Amino acid sequence: MVLWMLMLAFAGLxxxxxxxxxxHPAQRPSIPLVDASFLSxxxxxxxxxxxxxxxxxxxxxxxxTCHDKKETVKLTFDTNGGIVLPKEHIDIAGTNSEGAFMPxxxxxxxxxxxxxxxxxxxxxxxxxxxxxxELKITESPxxxxxxxxxTYRDWEAGVHGRTSxxxxxxxxxxxxxVCTSCHNPHAPKFQPWxxxxxxxxxxxxxxxxxxxxxxx
Amino acid sequence: xxxxxxxxxxxxxxxxxxxxxxxxxxxxxxxxxxxxMAALAASLAPLRNLRDFPSMERFLQKHxxxxxxPEMRKVLDRITREVETQYGLRPEVRDYKPMDxxxxxxxxxxxxxxxxxxxVHACVAENNQSRDPEIQYxxxxxxxxxxxxxxxxxxxxxxxxxPEKGFFYMPVQCQQCKKPPCVKVCPVRATWQQADGITxxxxxxxxxxxxxxxxxxxxARRFNWTRPWIPKDRINLNMSYLxxxxxxxxxxxxxxxxxxxxxxxxxxACLEVCPAGARKFGNxxxxxxxxxxxxxxxxxxxxxxxxxxxxxxxxxxxxx
Numbered sequence: 384m385v386l387w388m389l390m391l392a393f394a395g396l397x398x399x400x401x402x403x404x405x406x407h408p409a410q411r412p413s414i415p416l417v418d419a420s421f422l423s424x425x426x427x428x429x430x431x432x433x434x435x436x437x438x439x440x441x442x443x444x445x446x447x448t449c450h451d452k453k454e455t456v457k458l459t460f461d462t463n464g465g466i467v468l469p470k471e472h473i474d475i476a477g478t479n480s481e482g483a484f485m486p487x488x489x490x491x492x493x494x495x496x497x498x499x500x501x502x503x504x505x506x507x508x509x510x511x512x513x514x515x516x517e518l519k520i521t522e523s524p525x526x527x528x529x530x531x532x533x534t535y536r537d538w539e540a541g542v543h544g545r546t547s548x549x550x551x552x553x554x555x556x557x558x559x560x561v562c563t564s565c566h567n568p569h570a571p572k573f574q575p576w577x578x579x580x581x582x583x584x585x586x587x588x589x590x591x592x593x594x595x596x597x598x599x
Numbered sequence: 600x601x602x603x604x605x606x607x608x609x610x611x612x613x614x615x616x617x618x619x620x621x622x623x624x625x626x627x628x629x630x631x632x633x634x635x636m637a638a639l640a641a642s643l644a645p646l647r648n649l650r651d652f653p654s655m656e657r658f659l660q661k662h663x664x665x666x667x668x669p670e671m672r673k674v675l676d677r678i679t680r681e682v683e684t685q686y687g688l689r690p691e692v693r694d695y696k697p698m699d700x701x702x703x704x705x706x707x708x709x710x711x712x713x714x715x716x717x718x719v720h721a722c723v724a725e726n727n728q729s730r731d732p733e734i735q736y737x738x739x740x741x742x743x744x745x746x747x748x749x750x751x752x753x754x755x756x757x758x759x760x761x762p763e764k765g766f767f768y769m770p771v772q773c774q775q776c777k778k779p780p781c782v783k784v785c786p787v788r789a790t791w792q793q794a795d796g797i798t799x800x801x802x803x804x805x806x807x808x809x810x811x812x813x814x815x816x817x818x819a820r821r822f823n824w825t826r827p828w829i830p831k832d833r834i835n836l837n838m839s840y841l842x843x844x845x846x847x848x849x850x851x852x853x854x855x856x857x858x859x860x861x862x863x864x865x866x867x868a869c870l871e872v873c874p875a876g877a878r879k880f881g882n883x884x885x886x887x888x889x890x891x892x893x894x895x896x897x898x899x900x901x902x903x904x905x906x907x908x909x910x911x912x913x914x915x916x917x918x919x
Contacts, residue, residue, distance in 0.1 A: 386627050386630075386631050389634075389635075390630055393635045393637065393638045394634050394637075394638075397634065397641045400638065400642050400644065401641045406645075413731055414730065414731040414733050416730060416830065416833070417720045417723070421715075421716070421717050421721075422721055422724050424721075426874065427874050540889065540896075541879075541889040541892070542889050542892050542897070543876065545873070545874070546866065546870070546876070547866060547871040548865065548866065549866070550866050550880060550881045550889075551864035554863065554865075555864055555865070565875075565876070573875065575760035576761055577715075577759065578714060578757070579715060579720050580716075581716075581754070581755045581756065582719075582733060582735055582754060583732075
């Protein structure tokens with residue numbers, strides 16, 4: 384009798400195991416591949432120096448296709464002393480920290496709003512420092528460094544800003560980016576970015592972590 | 600039934616066992632045995648789905664430190680073959696040795712980090728981590744301003760844009776400790792620290808016990824719970840033995856400062872992709888290097904969890 388029961392139990396077990404009645408792990412939702420834009424080494428923007436180096440379209444740097452070489456440029460200011468941008472240059476306008484329109488979002492309190500603080504009024508295709516040095520449009524670090532000394536010092540040491548290439552200079556060159564590769568000179572504050580997706584949990588229960596929070 | 604009953608052939612029924620098994624009990628016993636074997640076989644059936652069974656070559660492979668150069672070449676050839684069969688692409692697998700007079704240090708500028716998580720994904724792409732399930736070496740923690748309390752950190756933030764007001768971001772990855780607790784606990788010495796300060800893992804020696812994962816105070820080690828999956832078009836073919844060659848199920852992995860890049864003189868992938876330039880890397884033994892400049896001139900304020908005495912080679916600092 385016992386043997387018969389044992390045999391039945393074994394037969395039942397065989398059938399159950401054969402039909403795979405249990406041990407079905409929960410199906411995980413598949414994880415989409417991250418967008419390739421998040422893998423790009425590109426800088427936040429393209430500087431004039433990058434553009435010249437890569438042989439791109441530099442027509443935007445040729446001021447005298449519109450301006451007249453003999454005519455001096457007149458700047459207009461509103462009653463508060465803020466600069467009024469001509470419609471041809473409205474693209475340089477930025478926003479302040481509250482998101483309000485700022486013709487010149489460089490420097491606090493609207494004080495750095497004279498184009499010729501940095502641009503050269505006698506040759507619009509060049510830049511000038513306050514101590515009278517004339518610089519090429521690609522030489523932004525020297526220009527920015529004339530005011531932002533400590534940051535320039537860090538940049539020269541390779542500590543501020545983007546680097547790529549070789550840490551070991553004996554094995555290869557280092558690729559340094561200039562100020563305007565990341566900062567818009569007319570609105571230098573780093574702009575907000577869309578972040579890459581958050582980590583996907585292996586376990587479905589864990590996937591709810593952090594979701595109950597209110598959006599900020 | 601207590602007194603023996605005499606049968607026509609004269610055998611007492613209870614005495615069968617003494618002279619040999621009768622036909623009926625033999626059949627009965629063998630039927631039970633057969634069904635038992637069938638149940639056993641059915642219970643072992645899932646073994647048919649066992650994949651990645653180690654080749655004899657891998658099974659008999661010596662520990663990394665005991666491999667002679669010709670043996671190492673053979674091992675690299677085997678890995679090349681394995682990758683080729685699995686992905687149909689021919690990788691360049693090398694064994695990068697530490698460089699003389701080099702100790703790597705990583706510095707991360709908390710003032711600059713905007714929390715965009717690009718480093719996380721550049722790392723995944725460079726180091727052939729599994730995409731599904733997802734294995735990531737870097738976790739970016741969002742922390743409220745004015746505190747450094749990891750209990751208040753959140754790695755799952757998902758706003759439309761970063762940085763967010765009132766928060767700063769702290770990416771955490773393997774800190775390449777000078778006194779790594781993960782190395783101490785490994786029962787088979789599958790993980791150890793090399794001369795340039797990188798703690799490496801021999802994926803062929805790891806038994807997957809996860810002691811190191813438990814020992815690490817930074818949650819830097821990741822375990823391959825299932826078979827890793829990488830799409831063919833996202834494989835990085837520049838591979839190193841102790842670095843980014845594809846792992847198999849059941850082994851640990853972690854950040855190794857991109858051995859295949861940094862030991863060839865290049866910057867790690869997470870550094871090159873950082874749009875804010877918050878990440879700095881170099882040789883601390885070189886007084887002219889960027890990291891030496893940071894140590895001398897910046898407010899290098901923490902080694903993460905300094906009090907546990909692991910002495911990381913990963914430093915967080917502020918501008919100002």
